Each structure stands twice: as structure tokens, then as C-alpha cells.
Amino acid sequence: MKKIIFIICPFIGLYWLMSSCEDFLEVEAPNHIITSEVVFNNDETAIGALNGIYNQLYTSAFSSGWQDSVTALAGLSSDILEVIRSTNITLKEYDQNEINPNNTRNFNIWSSGYNIIYMTNSLLEGLANSNNVTDETRNRLEGEAKFIRAFTYFNLVNLYDDIPLLTSKDYRSNALAARNSSEEVYELIIRDLENSINLLGESYLDGERTRINNYTSMALLARVYLYRENWGYAESLSEKVIAQSGIYELLENLDEVFLANSKEAIWQISPAGRGTITSHTNEGSIFIINPIFASLSHFKLSTGFVNSFQEEDKRFQDWIRFHSGLSVYYPYKYKIRNSTESITEYSMVLRLAEQYLIRAEARVMQDNLIGAIDDIDKIRSRAGLELLAETNPGISKEALRETIMEERKRELFTEWGHRWMDLKRTGRAAELLGANNSLWQDTDILYPIPEEERMKNPNLTQNAGY
Known part of the structure; x- marks a missing residue:
């Protein structure tokens, strides 16, 4: 069992290095944790704590962009990526949609996600209990922390469905938490993002798009409402982001899209x-x-x-x-x-092209086919393709939505598992993935709850099929 280590430095931030938040079941509370009163005794130390969370996002498995990330593993689960070497069993299981509950990569996604959630919960509690942080700093840090928590829960709930909903740093109760319904998880995600929008301003701190603003929260909330099939809200939020032409733009040069602080970027994570x-x-x-x-x-x-x-x-x-x-x-x-x-280059998390695709899908589902064609043609024009408005202006609703799905696949590939989640939310995973996979079962649309977590927490049930 790995030890849980807390390292806090008022100048470089707060880093929680732990094997999993569930490990609290088997260890006593560390007696060397610096109390929240010390960590949040002024604006500088509180900001340092949040910087530590941003840094941890780059090294946490699920958000790292590395082999154990959502980008890599969900890419394998869909029809985008394949493994080169079939001898790599832990990756091959994702490629074949036959994931063993003991797969270490699956455990790394789960545990690293809950590690980030624990960190944001600790930050939020520290801010709530401190009288030494200015209101301006408190609001910004709370807004950013709630966004990060919502973002992490969004990824976990889409991979595992029902999951424990942890909103405190009480490791004793967290260690034995049962799974909450996905509906409850989405309620928190929406609430956190709405709070984040209200607490944050329009500017990027120091011009770095590695820190979020209120449009970052709007962009993610637009995606959430798209997944929840609340088409009106998805369209409204994506439209607000798209309207910020002074901040964001679709870059004509595709080689510039993934550069650090690209004008297409809504949020990025720095390799620093x-x-x-x-x-x-x-x-x-x-x-x-x-x-x-x-x-x-x-x-x-x-x-x-x-x-x-x-x-x-x-x-x-x-x-x-x-x-x-x-x-x-x-x-x-x-x-x-x-x-x-x-x-x-920074790792891209949210970018403007997705907002056009969100608005296009939301519009077509509300029978605004002309508006949807206009949005999808923005993406097609940038890609050098013929415009639907010229080649197929009378396209049917069903064909237009399929076109949008295909453009999402080609535009957002190898970015945060978009294709895998699109196939799941539209009910097409079995049709498209099962056709070429004799091992496919309908229960494969969910990843298994890691067996290591279930051994430590008897209240964690397993997903069907595992």
C-alpha cells in the first residue's frame, strides 16, 4: 500500500501525491498535514494551492494525455485508435472492448480522477473556513475549483455511469461511499458549472489559457447540456462562447490550433x-x-x-x-x-470548433436545419471541403445529424474520447463497434469499476457484464 503524502509550499503550490482517495480506508489520517488555516492564511498561499491542482492535472492519469488518459484509452475503445503491438494486453483490452476489472490502466483513470476531486474538495473547504482570503481571490478560486471538479466528474460519469459523489475531504466517509446515480452526479456538475460562470470573469489570468474563465465553464456546460439532450440550453451557451470573437476564433492554419494559447483554445493544460x-x-x-x-x-x-x-x-x-x-x-x-x-504546445482540452459542432447538433435537433448547416459549414470550410449550403441545401434532418457526427469524428479525434462518448450517448456503439468485433456485448459501453477499489470498499457495486 502506497502512503498518502501531502506537500504544501506557500510559493509553489499544493500537491497531493496519493495512490487513490479510496486508500484512506487503510491508513490513518496523516499527522503532518498543514491545516487549512495555514494554507489559506492569505491570497498567495490560497492561489498556490490552486496552482498545485492545475499542475496535478498534467500528471494525473486521466487528464495527462499519456497512455492511461481518457484521450488514449477512450480512443482505443472507439473506432479511432488501434494498438500497434498486440502483446500490450492492458491496451489491447480497450481496443477489443474487453476490459478486465483488474486492468491497471482502468484503475489509474479512476483513482487519479478521485484524487483531483479530493483536492478540489479540500480547496473549497479551506476557502470556506478562511477569513484571510480576499473576496476577489476567494470567488475566482472557488469558480476555478468547481469547474475542475465538474470537469473531472463529467469524465468519470461518462466512463462508468453511476459513481460515488464525494463533495467533502472526509476520508472516512469517502472511503466507504456507495455509488450515486448518474442523474445525481450530473446535478452536481451543472450546479458547479453554473456557480463557476457566476464567480468568474472574462479574462484569462496573465493571458494564459491554462487558467479558466467564465467562457470555459460555459463551453463545458454547453457540452453537458448536449449530452443531456437539453438542446435549447446547449445552443444558447455555445452561442455565447462563439460570440466572443475578440477572444476566440477558428484558425485557418490547422498547424496553429494546438499551439500554446492558441486563439482557438478555450482551455489547455501546460506541460510545465x-x-x-x-x-x-x-x-x-x-x-x-x-x-x-x-x-x-x-x-x-x-x-x-x-x-x-x-x-x-x-x-x-x-x-x-x-x-x-x-x-x-x-x-x-x-x-x-x-x-x-x-x-x-499545450494539451488542448476545450476549443472553439467543438462549440460550433455543439450548436450545429442542438440546432438540427430543434429543426433549425439552416442554422445547423451554417455552423457545420464553418468547420467544413476551414477543412477545405465543399459547403453543404451549396451542395446539399435540402439535406434531411437525419442525414444532417449524421453529417455532424461524422464531422465531430474527423475534427475531434484523439481529443478526450469524443468519439467514444458520442457513440454511447447516441446509442450507436453496438451498431458501429459490434459489427467488427465478435466479442462485443452491449454492456461494453461502460468501463468496469476497478476491482482494487471494490476490494477496499465493499459498498462499491460492479457494472453489468464484469
Whole structure:
């Protein structure tokens, strides 16, 4: 059993390094934790605590962009990524939709997510109990922490469905928490994001899009309402983000989209959180084929996905590369595989293109086909494709929604498991994934609750099929 370690420094932030928040069941409360009164005795230390959470997002498995991230594993679960080496069993299980509850990568997603949730809960409690933080700082930190908590819960609930809903740092009760319904989890997500919108302003701190503003919270809430099929709210929120043309824009040069502080970025995570001299993103590291030891690379793009592109599609030309040695296509959204130079790319989490796709889908579901075509044509025009308004203005509602789904697949591939979650929420996972997978079962749309967590917490039930 790994020990839980808390390290707090008033100048560099707050870092919780632990194996899992559930580990509290088997250890006593650490006697060396600096109390919230000390951590939040002024604005500087409180801000340092939040900076620690942002840094931890880059090293936490689910949000890191590394092999155990939502981006990589949900990409394998869908029809986007495939493993290069079939001997890598823990990755192959995601590729085949046959995940063992003892899969260590699955445990890493779960435990790292709850680690971040514990950190945000601790920060929120510390702010609530401190009288030494100014109102301006308190509001901003609370808004950012609630966004991060909502963002983490959103990923977990979409991977596992019913999950424990933890809103305090009481490790004794957290360690034995049962699963709450997904409806209850979504209620907290929406409440946290609404609070975040009200607490935050429009500006990015120091111009860095690694810190969130109120439009970041609006963008995520738009996605939440899309998933909840609340089309009107999804359209309204995405429209507010899109309207901020002075802050955000669709970049014509696709090679600039994933650069640090790109004008298309709504929220990014910086590799600086790694805390080493290396400056590349994890996505660049795992997706770009190793130039020396190509056979050691793990991920390739599926043939079906590559074939879904038209030859003239700029996304195919700029965001995909072919490795002749392995005879595979691989993602090339990030251009740097390994570097110790100045950071030039940040990991993308939320960007403007998704907001156009959200609004397009919300509009088509409200029978505003003209508005939906206008939105999807923004994405198609940037990709160098013919416009629907010119080639198929009378497209049916059903065909237009399918077109939007296809554009989501080609635009958002290898970004936070969009394709996997799209297939699930639209009820098409069995149809599209089961057709080429004899092992497919309808219960495969959910990941298993990690067996290691269930052994420590007898109140955690398992998802069906595992």
C-alpha cells in the first residue's frame, strides 16, 4: 500500500501525491498535514494551492494525455485508435472492448480522477473556513475549483455511469461511499458549472489559457447540456462562447490550433505541470511514431477512420501522418514528440470548433436545419471541403445529424474520447463497434469499476457484464 503524502509550499503550490482517495480506508489520517488555516492564511498561499491542482492535472492519469488518459484509452475503445503491438494486453483490452476489472490502466483513470476531486474538495473547504482570503481571490478560486471538479466528474460519469459523489475531504466517509446515480452526479456538475460562470470573469489570468474563465465553464456546460439532450440550453451557451470573437476564433492554419494559447483554445493544460525540463506534450510523445524505435510505439489510427477522410480534407493533410516503416497512419495534431526547448504546445482540452459542432447538433435537433448547416459549414470550410449550403441545401434532418457526427469524428479525434462518448450517448456503439468485433456485448459501453477499489470498499457495486 502506497502512503498518502501531502506537500504544501506557500510559493509553489499544493500537491497531493496519493495512490487513490479510496486508500484512506487503510491508513490513518496523516499527522503532518498543514491545516487549512495555514494554507489559506492569505491570497498567495490560497492561489498556490490552486496552482498545485492545475499542475496535478498534467500528471494525473486521466487528464495527462499519456497512455492511461481518457484521450488514449477512450480512443482505443472507439473506432479511432488501434494498438500497434498486440502483446500490450492492458491496451489491447480497450481496443477489443474487453476490459478486465483488474486492468491497471482502468484503475489509474479512476483513482487519479478521485484524487483531483479530493483536492478540489479540500480547496473549497479551506476557502470556506478562511477569513484571510480576499473576496476577489476567494470567488475566482472557488469558480476555478468547481469547474475542475465538474470537469473531472463529467469524465468519470461518462466512463462508468453511476459513481460515488464525494463533495467533502472526509476520508472516512469517502472511503466507504456507495455509488450515486448518474442523474445525481450530473446535478452536481451543472450546479458547479453554473456557480463557476457566476464567480468568474472574462479574462484569462496573465493571458494564459491554462487558467479558466467564465467562457470555459460555459463551453463545458454547453457540452453537458448536449449530452443531456437539453438542446435549447446547449445552443444558447455555445452561442455565447462563439460570440466572443475578440477572444476566440477558428484558425485557418490547422498547424496553429494546438499551439500554446492558441486563439482557438478555450482551455489547455501546460506541460510545465510535469515539473521537469522536458517541454513537449504527452499527446505528442505517445502518438508520434518513435523515429528510432518505431516498433516500440503503441498507437495507430484505424484504417476505417483514415478512409473516412476526403483526400482534399486539410485535417487529413495536416493532422495525420503515414509511417512507411510500420505502414500505419498516426495522429499528428501535436508536432513535437520530445523537446527540452521552450514550451510551444499545450494539451488542448476545450476549443472553439467543438462549440460550433455543439450548436450545429442542438440546432438540427430543434429543426433549425439552416442554422445547423451554417455552423457545420464553418468547420467544413476551414477543412477545405465543399459547403453543404451549396451542395446539399435540402439535406434531411437525419442525414444532417449524421453529417455532424461524422464531422465531430474527423475534427475531434484523439481529443478526450469524443468519439467514444458520442457513440454511447447516441446509442450507436453496438451498431458501429459490434459489427467488427465478435466479442462485443452491449454492456461494453461502460468501463468496469476497478476491482482494487471494490476490494477496499465493499459498498462499491460492479457494472453489468464484469
